Amino acid sequence: MSLYYEKKLNRxxxxxxxxxxxAPTKLYFGKNVIENxxxxxxxxxxxxxxxxxxxxxxxxxxxxxxxxxxxxxxxxELSGVDPxxxxxxxxxxxxxxKQHGIEVVLAVGGGSVMDCSKAICAAAKxxxxxxxxxxxxxxxxxxxxxxxxxxxxxxxxxxxxxxxVISNLSTNEKMGLVNPHLWPKVSFIDPSYTCSVSKYQxxxxxxxxxxxxMEQYFTTGVNDIGDGFLxxxxxxxxxxxxAALENGNDYEARAHLMWAATLGCNxxxxxxxxxxxxVCHAIEHELSAFHDITHxxxxxxxxxxxxxxxxxxxxxxxxxxxxxxxxxxxxxGDAYADAKAGISALEKFFASIxxxxxxxxxxxxxxxxxxxxxxxxAYNPLHKAFIPLNESDVEAILRQSL
Amino acid sequence: MSLYYEKKLNRxxxxxxxxxxxAPTKLYFGKNVIENxxxxxxxxxxxxxxxxxxxxxxxxxxxxxxxxxxxxxxxxELSGVDPxxxxxxxxxxxxxxKQHGIEVVLAVGGGSVMDCSKAICAAAKxxxxxxxxxxxxxxxxxxxxxxxxxxxxxxxxxxxxxxxVISNLSTNEKMGLVNPHLWPKVSFIDPSYTCSVSKYQxxxxxxxxxxxxMEQYFTTGVNDIGDGFLxxxxxxxxxxxxAALENGNDYEARAHLMWAATLGCNxxxxxxxxxxxxVCHAIEHELSAFHDITHxxxxxxxxxxxxxxxxxxxxxxxxxxxxxxxxxxxxxGDAYADAKAGISALEKFFASIxxxxxxxxxxxxxxxxxxxxxxxxAYNPLHKAFIPLNESDVEAILRQSL
Numbered sequence: 001m002s003l004y005y006e007k008k009l010n011r012x013x014x015x016x017x018x019x020x021x022x023a024p025t026k027l028y029f030g031k032n033v034i035e036n037x038x039x040x041x042x043x044x045x046x047x048x049x050x051x052x053x054x055x056x057x058x059x060x061x062x063x064x065x066x067x068x069x070x071x072x073x074x075x076x077e078l079s080g081v082d083p084x085x086x087x088x089x090x091x092x093x094x095x096x097x098k099q100h101g102i103e104v105v106l107a108v109g110g111g112s113v114m115d116c117s118k119a120i121c122a123a124a125k126x127x128x129x130x131x132x133x134x135x136x137x138x139x140x141x142x143x144x145x146x147x148x149x150x151x152x153x154x155x156x157x158x159x160x161x162x163x164x165v166i167s168n169l170s171t172n173e174k175m176g177l178v179n180p181h182l183w184p185k186v187s188f189i190d191p192s193y194t195c196s197v198s199k200y201q202x203x204x205x206x207x208x209x210x211x212x213x214m215e216q217y218f219t220t221g222v223n224d225i226g227d228g229f230l231x232x233x234x235x236x237x238x239x240x241x242x243a244a245l246e247n248g249n250d251y252e253a254r255a256h257l258m259w260a261a262t263l264g265c266n267x268x269x270x271x272x273x274x275x276x277x278x279v280c281h282a283i284e285h286e287l288s289a290f291h292d293i294t295h296x297x298x299x300x301x302x303x304x305x306x307x308x309x310x311x312x313x314x315x316x317x318x319x320x321x322x323x324x325x326x327x328x329x330x331x332x333g334d335a336y337a338d339a340k341a342g343i344s345a346l347e348k349f350f351a352s353i354x355x356x357x358x359x360x361x362x363x364x365x366x367x368x369x370x371x372x373x374x375x376x377x378a379y380n381p382l383h384k385a386f387i388p389l390n391e392s393d394v395e396a397i398l399r400q401s402l
Numbered sequence: 403m404s405l406y407y408e409k410k411l412n413r414x415x416x417x418x419x420x421x422x423x424x425a426p427t428k429l430y431f432g433k434n435v436i437e438n439x440x441x442x443x444x445x446x447x448x449x450x451x452x453x454x455x456x457x458x459x460x461x462x463x464x465x466x467x468x469x470x471x472x473x474x475x476x477x478x479e480l481s482g483v484d485p486x487x488x489x490x491x492x493x494x495x496x497x498x499x500k501q502h503g504i505e506v507v508l509a510v511g512g513g514s515v516m517d518c519s520k521a522i523c524a525a526a527k528x529x530x531x532x533x534x535x536x537x538x539x540x541x542x543x544x545x546x547x548x549x550x551x552x553x554x555x556x557x558x559x560x561x562x563x564x565x566x567v568i569s570n571l572s573t574n575e576k577m578g579l580v581n582p583h584l585w586p587k588v589s590f591i592d593p594s595y596t597c598s599v600s601k602y603q604x605x606x607x608x609x610x611x612x613x614x615x616m617e618q619y620f621t622t623g624v625n626d627i628g629d630g631f632l633x634x635x636x637x638x639x640x641x642x643x644x645a646a647l648e649n650g651n652d653y654e655a656r657a658h659l660m661w662a663a664t665l666g667c668n669x670x671x672x673x674x675x676x677x678x679x680x681v682c683h684a685i686e687h688e689l690s691a692f693h694d695i696t697h698x699x700x701x702x703x704x705x706x707x708x709x710x711x712x713x714x715x716x717x718x719x720x721x722x723x724x725x726x727x728x729x730x731x732x733x734x735g736d737a738y739a740d741a742k743a744g745i746s747a748l749e750k751f752f753a754s755i756x757x758x759x760x761x762x763x764x765x766x767x768x769x770x771x772x773x774x775x776x777x778x779x780a781y782n783p784l785h786k787a788f789i790p791l792n793e794s795d796v797e798a799i800l801r802q803s804l
Contacts, residue, residue: 016593016657018432023425029674030420191418223654224638225661232630239626252625255418259627259674272431272661 015221016272022180023266025160029189029259031251034150037069040186044146045103046073049096051117053081053109057152060196066108066150076100078120081109084167084174084288084295085116090131094123097145107149107184111156111208111295114149115164118182121145135166135177144181150188153197154257155205155296157212157265159187167289172371174289175379189262191255195248202248203353204296206241206257210234211280211299212264218310218318218386219276227321229269233260234326241353280306282380283394286372291364300355301362304347305401310387311339318386319343360402369398417623418674424582425668427562431591431661433653436552439471442588446548447505448475451498453519455483455511459554462598468510468552478502480522483511486569486576486690486697487518492533496525499547509551509586513558513610513697516551517566520584523547537568537579546583552590555599556659557607557698559614559667561589569691574773576691577781591664593657597650604650605755606698608643608659612636613682613701614666620712620720620788621678629723631671635662636728643755682708684782685796688774693766702757703764706749707803712789713741720788721745762804771800 028036041048048070057063067075078093096102097120105124107117121144123131134140149159158164163178197205217230237260243253263269270276283306284298311319316335323329323342327349332338356362373394376382382389389397430438443450450472459465469477480495498504499522507526509519523546525533536542551561560566565580599607619632639662645655665671672678685708686700713721718737725731725744729751734740758764775796778784784791791799 016432016654016661018435020428020430020435022428026422026424028422030418033420033422223661224641224658225634225665228634228638229631232627232634236626236630252418255674256626259418259625263627272657 015274016223017221017274019271021268021271023160023183023268025184026186027160027189027262028186029262030255031190031192033188033190034065034069037066037148037150037188038071041070041073041104041106041148044148044185047101047103048073048075049078049093049102049105049120050075051078051081051093051105051107051109051113051120053079053113055079056196057108060193062108062150062152062193066106070106076102081113081116083112084292085112087119087130087132087135087166087168089116090119090123090166091129093117093120094126094131097124102145105145105147107147108152110151110153111158114151114156114158114184115166117147117149118144118158118162118164119166119177121147122177122179122182131166132168135168135175138177138179141177141179141181144179147182147184148186148188149184151190151258151262152193153201153205154191154194154254154261155208157209157261157263159184159189160262161266163265165285172289173375174285187262189258191258192251194254194258195251197248199245199248199354200294202244203241203355204294205261206237206296206353207300207350207355208296209257209261209264210237211296211303213269214303215278215280216267216270216273216276217322218315219274220386221274223272226270226273231325233263233269236260238326238349245353277381277385279382279385279389282376282382283372283397286376287359287364289375290368290372293362293364297355297362298359300350301359302397302401304343304350305397307343307346308340309393309397309400311336311343312387315387358402359398364402366399366402369395372398417676418625419623419676421673423670423673425562425585425670427586428588429562429591429664430588431664432657433592433594435590435592436467436471439468439550439552439590440473443472443475443506443508443550446550446587449503449505450475450477451480451495451504451507451522452477453480453483453495453507453509453511453515453522455481455515457481458598459510462595464510464552464554464595468508472508478504483515483518485514486694487514489521489532489534489537489568489570491518492521492525492568493531495519495522496528496533499526504547506548506550509549510554512553512555513560516553516558516560516586517568519549519551520546520560520564520566521568521579523549524579524581524584533568534570537570537577540579540581543579543581543583546581549584549586550588550590551586552595553592553660553664554595555603555607556593556596556656556663557610559611559663559665561586561591562664563668565667567687574691575777576687589664591660593660594653596656596660597653599650601647601650601756602696604646605643605757606696607663608639608698608755609702609752609757610698611659611663611666612639613698613705615671616705617680617682618669618672618675618678619724620717621676622788623676625674628672628675633727635665635671638662640728640751647755679783679787681784681787681791684778684784685774685799688778689761689766691777692770692774695764695766699757699764700761702752703761704799704803706745706752707799709745709748710742711795711799711802713738713745714789717789760804761800766804768801768804771797774800
C-alpha cells in the first residue's frame with residue numbers, strides 16, 4: 001500500500017535536478033497580521049503608492065484598515081486596476097512614482113493588482129516611457145522600487161514570486177514579466193480577507209492554484225519530495241474548495257486555500273523537478289488576451305482537454321500517478337484506463353465547483369483560434385513541453401475545449 | 403482510499419495557525435554548484451575565516467576545490483571543530499575574526515561546523531569574550547558576520563535555518579542558539595559531497611532528518627499542507643536511506659536525503675501547524691552533553707520510546723495517522739493497535755539501517771539520568787509539549803531506552 005506510484009522507482013523517470021532557490025519575501029500569514037504593515041512600510045519609506053482594483057476593498061473595510069496603518073505616510077493612489085491588468089495602468093502608476101518620488105509601492109488586491117504593481121515597481125526605475133518594453137525584454141529591469149503586498153484572494157501566488165502577467169489590449173498580447181528584482185519585500189496574507197470573495201471568484205482562484213501545481217507536476221525528471229508536495233497541495237485544494245463554497249466564512253478552508261495559493265508559483269513545491277513549461281497557462285493567456293475571460297475559469301476548461309490530448313506512452317504513467325495519488329482513482333493495473341479515469345474525475349470536480357462546460361459557455365468562439373495558437377507557440381517554448389505541442393496541436397486543443 | 407487520515411476532518415484537530423516566515427538564504431543545490439562560491443564570497447568580502455572539522459575535506463579533495471574558489475581572498479582557518487561543537491571553538495573563532503578583521507565566515511562541513519560558525523558570526527560582533535553569554539541569552543545577538551555554508555553531510559539542515567547547537571563540556575550543557583541574524587547568506591548543497599559519508603554517519607544523518615520532521619509532526623493544531631509535506635519528507639528518508647547505505651555513490655538517493663535534510667529545520671514544512679516543542683531533541687541533547695554520543699543515533703534510540711510513552715487518548719489518532727501514512731501500516735480500524743504497529747515499524751526500520759538497540763550499546767548507563775532529566779526540563783518547556791512531560795517522565799523514558 002505504498003503511497004507512491006510504483007513506477008516512481010524507475011530510475012529513468014526519477015531525477016533530482018540542480019536548482020537555485022532564493023525567495024527573500026517575508027510572509028505574515030494569519031488573522032490580523034495587517035497590524036504589522038505600518039512598521040514594515042515605514043522601514044522602506046514614507047512616500048507610498050497605494051495600488052488597488054475596482055474598490056471592493058472599500059466595501060469590505062480593508063481600505064480603512066490600510067489607511068490607518070499608513071498614518072504618517074504621504075499616500076498617492078492608483079485605483080481601478082482591471083483583471084488581466086493593462087500595460088496602460090502600469091504606465092500610469094510608473095508616471096505617478098516618477099512624478100512624486102514614490103519610495104514604496106503597496107499592492108492591495110489579487111493577482112492583477114500585485115502583478116500590475118510589480119511592473120510599476122520596475123517601470124518606475126526605467127528611463128523609457130513604455131513599460132511594455134520591459135514585458136517584451138525583462139533583462140531591461142535593472143532595479144525596482146520595493147513592493148509590499150496585501151492579498152485579498154487565494155489564487156495567483158503573486159505575493160510570493162517575482163513575476164507578473166501584463167496584458168496589452170492594443171496588440172491582444174498577454175505576457176509574463178519575471179525578474180529577481182520583483183520579489184515583494186513583505187506580503188501580508190490574511191485568509192479572513194478572502195471570506196467575502198464570491199463563489200465564482202473562489203472557484204476561479206482554486207482552479208488557478210491547481211493549475212500552477214499541475215503545470216509543475218506534468219514534466220519529465222521528477223523527485224519524490226517535489227511530487228509529494230505537489231500532490232499534497234492539489235489534494236488540499238480539492239478538499240477545501242467545496243467547503244469554502246458552502247460556507248464562505250469557513251476560516252480553516254479559506255486558510256488552506258490561501259496557503260496553497262501562496263506556495264503555488266515560486267516553484268518551491270517542485271524544486272529539483274525538471275523545470276516545466278506552463279502549457280495550460282500559455283494557452284489560456286491567449287484566451288484572456290483575445291476575450292478578457294476569467295483566467296482560472298479558462299484554465300479549468302482547457303486543462304482536462306490538454307491532458308487528454310497529451311495522453312501517450314510517455315505521459316501515461318504520470319497521468320495515472322495523478323489519478324491514483326490526487327484524484328483517488330483505484331489502481332486497476334491498466335495505466336491508460338486509470339489515466340483517463342483521473343482526467344474524468346478532474347473534469348467532474350471542476351463541474352462540481354461551477355466551472356462552465358466549455359469555452360462557448362463563456363462567450364468564446366473559434367474566430368481567433370488560429371491567431372491564439374500562433375501567439376501561444378511564438379511566446380512560449382511549447383515544443384519543449386513534457387509532451388511537445390505545435391500550433392496545430394494548440395488549435396486542436398482549443399477546438400476540443402469549445 | 404483517501405490519502406489523508408479520516409480523523410483529519412475533525413475540525414477540533416485541524417487548525418491553521420498564524421505564522422511569520424522569512425528564509426532569506428540563497429540555496430545552490432546540485433552537482434558542481436561550488437563553481438559559484440568565488441563570486442558569492444567576494445560579494446561579501448575578501449577576508450575569510452574558513453571553518454572545518456577533522457580534516458575529511460582534505461581527504462575528499464573538497465578542501466582544494468574550496469581553496470581554488472578563494473583565490474584572491476585572504477584566508478584564515480579554524481579547523482578541528484568537533485561533533486557537538488564546543489563553545490571553546492566558538493571563542494577561538496571569534497577571537498580570530500576580531501584579530502584579523504574577518505569579513506565573511508565560510509563553514510565547510512556538517513551541522514557541527516555550520517552551528518559553530520553561526521555562533522562565531524555572532525560572537526565576532528559581540529563585545530564580550532565568552533560566546534556562552536549568547537547561547538544563554540540569544541537576545542544579546544544584535545548583529546553577525548555574514549555566513550556562507552558548504553554542506554558535506556545530509557543531517558541537520560543548518561544550511562537553511564538560523565539556529566545552532568553549542569556544547570559546554572565544563573558544565574555538561576548543550577543548548578541552542580537561535581537568532582534571525584544567523585541565516586546563512588548562501589548555502590552550497592552538492593549531494594555528491596555526501597557520497598563519501600560512512601554508513602554509520604549516513605544512518606545518523608537520516609535519523610536526525612527524520613527526527614526534525616517527526617518533532618514537527620506530533621503536535622496539536624495541524625493543517626493538511628503541513629502534514630502532507632512532513633509525511634512526504636519522512637517517506638522520502640525511509641525510502642532512500644537503505645539505497646544510500648547499499649551504494650554510497652547513488653546520487654539520486656543522496657540528493658533526496660540531502661534535500662530532505664535542508665528543508666528539515668526551518669519549519670517550512672510545518673508552517674501553520676502548532677509550533678511544537680522538540681521533545682526528543684531536548685532529551686538527546688542531554689545524552690550528548692553528558693556522553694558525547696552521535697546525535698542522530700541518540701535520537702533514533704529514544705524516539706520510539708518517547709512515542710510509546712506518550713501514547714494516550716490525545717495522541718493516539720496522530721500516532722495512528724503516522725502509522726498509516728508514513729509507516730505503511732494498514733488501517734485496521736483500531737487506532738491504538740495501529741499506533742503501536744507504527745512505532746514497532748519505525749523501530750524495525752531504525753534497526754535495519756544499523757541503529758543500536760539501546761543506549762547501553764553506545765556506552766550510556768543510568769548514572770546521570772536524574773541530572774539529564776532535570777536539565778532537559780529546565781532548558782526546554784517540556785510541560786508545554788504535545789503530551790506534557792516532567793522530570794520523572796524524562797527519567798522514565800531514558801530508563802526505557804537503556
